[in-house]
Amino acid sequence: MTNTAVTANNGVNVEALLGAREALTAAPEAARFVWRAASEWKSGTHTQSSVQRFFGLGEEQSHKQEYVYDTDHPEIFASEDKGSTPVEMVLVGLAGCLTAGIAAVAQNRDIQLNSVTATIEAPMDIQGILGIDADVRNGFDSITVNYRIDADASEEDIAALVAQSQKRSAVFDIITNPTNVHVVVNK
Amino acid sequence: MNRHDDKIARHAGIIDVIVIGAGHAGLAASFLLSRKGVSHVVLERGEIGNAWRERRWDSLRLLTPNWQTQLPGFRYAGNDPDGFMTSQELVGLLENYARQNAAPVHTHTEVTSVRRVRGLYRVATSRGEWRARAVILASGACNEAVIPKVASDLPDSVTQLTPMQYRSPAQLEAGGVLVVGASATGVQFADEIAQAGFDVTIAVGEHVRMPRHYRGNDILFWMDRCGILAEDYRQVEDLARARRLPSSQLVGSNDRAILDLNSLRERGVQVAGRLMGIHNGQAQFSGSLRNVCALADLKMRRLLQAIDEFVAGDNSIPPAEKFAETAVDASPVLLKKLGGDAIRTVIWATGFRPDYSWLDVPVLDRKGRIRHDGGVVDAPGLYVLGLPMMRTRKSSFIFGAQDDAFAITDHLFNYLNTHKRSDANVVYQYDSGAPGYRRSA
Structure with a gap:
């Protein structure tokens, strides 16, 4: 439905998103995307990864530039701490995805956002990754995202924004649901 | 015949x-x-x-x-x-x-x-x-019953039933029961199977929660009265979504009981997220349970609010009631063993087509x-x-x-x-304005 009296401006082009949704409903094959990253071991636990190219809308696509990320471990792990830990990168991905979703849904519902901040906590028992206790999993016990949202909307409408954002979030789905992972070694 | x-x-x-x-x-x-x-x-x-x-x-x-x-x-x-x-x-x-x-x-x-x-x-x-x-x-x-693809990964020792095959708890073998789906069908199955003494888990994806009765009348009475049920397909914002909406968590029973995830928990049913996979003989449930419950609660409150607005000012109507938020375990179950002494029966209440x-x-x-x-x-x-x-x-x-x-x-x-018939000797004349063919209001 077109909203004739849109007043909110969250910097999200909802018309373009809705247009894309309509176009991809008609041409579902164009909706097949492939996301990519490349990585290179540097030294110790330091790895550098980069993203630039991806596939979508039936052809090769590219970010405006290459983005580079360093992952490492902190000094208490006897590492050099040249970047965030990989598990922190997962939290970064979740925060980015959920918050982008909140902005998009807010725009679509004509809700002006004034500020959106979140802190994420994810407890982990590292007996798992250290192989001390086979009953302890490697990953997080759970993840808690705490949002603080200042918006021109009721508490209920803000709760609905956050719920809808989770419902449509790729990273939320990736974390909450199993995915087959194929790790292969090429000659 | x-x-x-x-x-x-x-x-x-x-x-x-x-x-x-x-x-x-x-x-x-x-x-x-x-x-x-x-x-x-x-x-x-x-x-x-x-x-x-x-x-x-x-x-x-x-x-x-x-x-x-x-x-x-x-x-x-x-x-x-x-x-x-x-x-x-x-x-x-x-x-x-x-x-x-x-x-x-x-x-x-x-x-x-x-x-x-x-x-x-x-x-x-x-x-x-x-x-x-x-x-x-x-x-x-x-x-036909819709059965998700993961069904083929179930161990052979687990009996699978569709709503077409399920009759009553009496047909189930001893052991745990997993009901997949929390629409009207799924919650009704989980409720009566738990009442029969089975250990029941229900896998819950997106669902539609609503109380059987509200402010002195059946919820469908209010939805009819407010015009919600008459909402025209041409006016609905997302028709494709509206058409695939699961049936509401309702049961028609003599005691007009409210059936929802909270009442199932009180019956001892374990509430899990959506069934996402089967791996190493275990069912894997989504970690999104809290959010699908939050969504269902929000939508229910919106429905009840619409009814409140509709009856506002009418003092003959009993006051607004509040329903507790859907209770969710601090750490909802993510894995559940299948077969053996664990879940012996899986019932697919995952829709029809x-x-x-x-x-x-x-x-x-x-x-x-x-x-x-x-x-x-x-x-x-x-x-x-x-x-x-x-x-x-x-x-x-x-x-x-x-x-x-x-x-x-x-x-x-x-x-x-x-498009009159040309191949027959009778030509019918239809007149949609004829008396007798008028809907009674």
């Missing part, structure tokens, strides 16, 4: 309309066709009300109160308008309705193919072929759904009835199918009028 054999022998003639299916929708359409003097037959693969007769669990009652069981020319006149009839009571009602209206039903006549040849529909059946100028598909929205395998007219979309505009199918003279959100939010209910039957046959009369 031979009383119609003479008619089959004379099937060479062309009739105006063939109605496929003698459930509530097909019989409603037949009533309106008869009232207009339109020649037609109703083809039924089993007996009248077949789906309700054979393929439903023992405890099943309608989700709608009796007073909402309305068909053209029929209003509930029993002594329990706010009660919920059993499926067998509905079968009896439909049989009476068909008899009283002398509906031209051919039972045990299974349609094997519908084709459109030179502007006519050829309907092949287990008992010969008919030709007609128009066809109404009233074969129902729930012919219509069967159009016999429909040889190119009107299905890539997902196998029929392309239609409010029941007017994307082929001349072809109509459908009884699909969810077909014309309004109540289309999946009996009294909604009634309204839809009026609308569809109106369109059909017009179609027959403008």
Whole structure:
């Protein structure tokens, strides 16, 4: 439905998103995307990864530039701490995805956002990754995202924004649901 | 079953309309066709009300109160308008309705193919072929159980049942039961199986929560009264989504009980997220349970708020009630062992779909759904009835199918009028303004 009296401006082009949704409903094959990253071991636990190219809308696509990320471990792990830990990168991905979703849904519902901040906590028992206790999993016990949202909307409408954002979030789905992972070694 | 054999022998003639299916929708359409003097037959693969007769669990009652069981020319006149009839009571009602209206039903006549040849529909059946100028598909929205792909990964030691196969807890072997799906079907199964003493887990994805009753009346009374159930398919913001909405968490029971995830927890049912996979003999559930519950709570509150706004200022209505948020475990279960001494039975309450395998007219979309505009199918003279959100939010209910039957046959009369038969010596004159064919308000 077109909203004739849109007043909110969250910097999200909802018309373009809705247009894309309509176009991809008609041409579902164009909706097949492939996301990519490349990585290179540097030294110790330091790895550098980069993203630039991806596939979508039936052809090769590219970010405006290459983005580079360093992952490492902190000094208490006897590492050099040249970047965030990989598990922190997962939290970064979740925060980015959920918050982008909140902005998009807010725009679509004509809700002006004034500020959106979140802190994420994810407890982990590292007996798992250290192989001390086979009953302890490697990953997080759970993840808690705490949002603080200042918006021109009721508490209920803000709760609905956050719920809808989770419902449509790729990273939320990736974390909450199993995915087959194929790790292969090429000659 | 031979009383119609003479008619089959004379099937060479062309009739105006063939109605496929003698459930509530097909019989409603037949009533309106008869009232207009339109020649037609109703083809039924089993007996009248077949789906309700054979393929439903023992405890099943309608989700709608009796007073909402309305068909053209029929209003509930029993002594329990706010009660919920059993499926067998509905079968009896439909049989009476068909008899009283002398509906031209051919039972045990299974349609094997519908084709459109030179502007006519050829309907092949287990008992010969008919030709007609128009066809109404009233074969129902729930012919087959939808079973997710993960079903094939279940260990052989686990018994799988669909709602078509499930009858009552008495048929289940001892051990844990996993009910997959939390629409009306799933919550009803989980509730009665837990009451029978089984250890039950329910896997919950997106669902529609609503209390059976609110502010002194049935929730469907209010949704009807507020105009929510009459919401037109052309006004709905996201029609595709509205059409695939799961059925509300409701049960029609004598005690008008509210059935939701909270009441299931009180019964001892373990509530898990959506079933996402089966790995190493374990069921894997989604970690999104809290959010799907939050969404359902939000939507329920919005519905109740709409009712509150509707009755605002009327002091004769009992005050607004509050319902507790859906309680979710601090760490909802993510893995559950299958087979052995754990879960022995999985019941797929994961929805239904219509069967159009016999429909040889190119009107299905890539997902196998029929392309239609409010029941007017994307082929001349072809109509459908009884699909969810077909014309309004109540289309999946009996009294909604009634309204839809009026609308569809109106369109059909017009179609027959403008596509007059040239091959017969009788030309019918239809006049949609004729007395007797006016909906009673």
